[in-house]
Amino acid sequence: MKTVMLTYPQTLHSAVQGTHPQVLAIGQFDGLHLGHASVILSAVRIARETGMQAAVMTFHPHPKEVMRKGDYEGYLTPLRDKEDILAEMGVDVLYVVEFNEEFSRLTPQQFVHDLLLPLQTRTAVVGFDFRFGHKGAGDEQLLRTLGEGEMTVETVPPFLLNGEKVSSSLIRGLLKRGELDEASQWLGRPYSIRGTVIHGEKRGRTIGFPTANLDLTDHYVTPAKGVYAVRVQYGEQELRGVMNLGVKPTFHENGMKPTFEVHLLDFDGQIYDQELKVELVHYIRAERKFESIDALISQIREDALTAARLLS
Template sequence: MKTVSLSYPLLPEQLEQYAKAQVLAIGQFDGLHLGHAAVINRAVEIAHKEGILASVMTFHPHPKEVMKKGDYEGYLTPLHDKVEILEQMGVHVIYIVEFNDEFSRVSPQEFVLNMLKGLQVHTAVVGFDFRFGHRGEGNPEMLRDLGQSFMQVEIIPPFVLDSEKVSSSGIRKWLQTGNLSGANVWLGRCYSITGTVVDGEKRGRTIGFPTANLKLNDPYVVPAKGVYAVRVKYNDRFISGVMNIGVKPTFHTGEVIPSYEVHLLDFNESIYGQELVVELVAYIREERKFNSVDELIAQIRRDAEEAAVILKALK
């Protein structure tokens, strides 16, 4: 898969290099959940049928981050994660359009004529709630009208599970309230975060449960504070583990920024400085303050045992 960075307006050399018949799925696609996958899979399907490229256009940074409004609370799938997932979906090209203040003022007409027509889009595939152009004035029907002379537009209906529309905002809410199972169903995979192992307080090793303290690589949506059963990808293999997200109230007061600490089961290698991908498989319990360190140790032991049982059932 080829990753292409674009900015508005497109340069003549960009048009010369990338303008070719293609089926283009357009959207922010934060989360790449089941609804997003329906849009992208349909684009890949049409492209295969037509014998042309399957491409995706997304925008970075997130428009809500740039405009400083709305309910932006971090990414479900930061750009690096998004690119990796799209590659697995059979996409040939991903266009990453720089979203800045200037681009936010581009009209729907300018976007269609100067970008989509310029790239020779054969078919655009969008979700039913797709918005584009200044103040989000463009919608799927307008896209179809503006492009009717040179491209087809296919509009994908809502993806519904148990009478609810799958959405990124819904997944964020579920993660933040501890409904990890609901979030993972809507994502179609386990929610994951990527971080680098850094020095922590080293308290875990003194109580028999050494932990890897993670510094996240990107501003992810922060799940509910608590304890999770996790699978950790390290050196192309998965290791079972238990992770605490929180402020460690047994040892600290007044902390508000959560830490991410992973205890890897049956593992004793030194991994400082290494990058770990952590898949959140199950929410075990909320974070709470314990009356003593011994009480905390006993609970951590129970958490590790519960995580091991949960993760063993996946194999």
């Protein structure tokens, strides 16, 4: 898959060079959950049927982050993760449009005539609630009108799971409540994070459970504090682990920034400065303060056994 970074209008001309007629799925697609996948896979299917290129247009950073509107709490699927997933879905080209204040002022007419049509968009595929242009003035019907004669529009209906519309905001809520199984079901995969292993307090090794402390690579949504059974991708290796996400109340009286600490069950080696991808597979328990270090060690041992059983 080819990724094209596009800043309007500065790099539009270079982005247009060498383009081919294409089917373009358009949306923010943060989460790339089952609802988003239904839009993108529809575009891929139409592209294959018509012999055109399958493309996706997304926007970065998230509009809420740029405009400072709404309750923005991080990405479910940062750009790098989004690229990996889209490539697996059969997308040929990903257009990443820089979302800034100038771009936010584009009218619906400019969005279609200055951006979509020059990119040879023959079919635009959007979700039923798609909005575009300044202050969301355009909807899928206006998109259809503006593209008449040059671009057709396919609208994908809402994706329902157990009678409820799958949405990124609801997935965020599930993660924050520790309802990991349902969040994974709606995403269509386990929620995952990436981070670089950094030096921490090194307390884990003194109690027999060394941990990899992660400095996250992106502004991810932070799930509920607690203990998780995780699968860890380290290079070509897939390892099992147990992760504590929290503020370590047994050792810290005052609040601190939550940390992500992973104890690997199948590995004993030096991995400082290495990147890990961590899939949160099961939520084991909430974080709590223990009366003694021995009580904490006993619970960690039990958590490790639980994680091993859940991941076997």
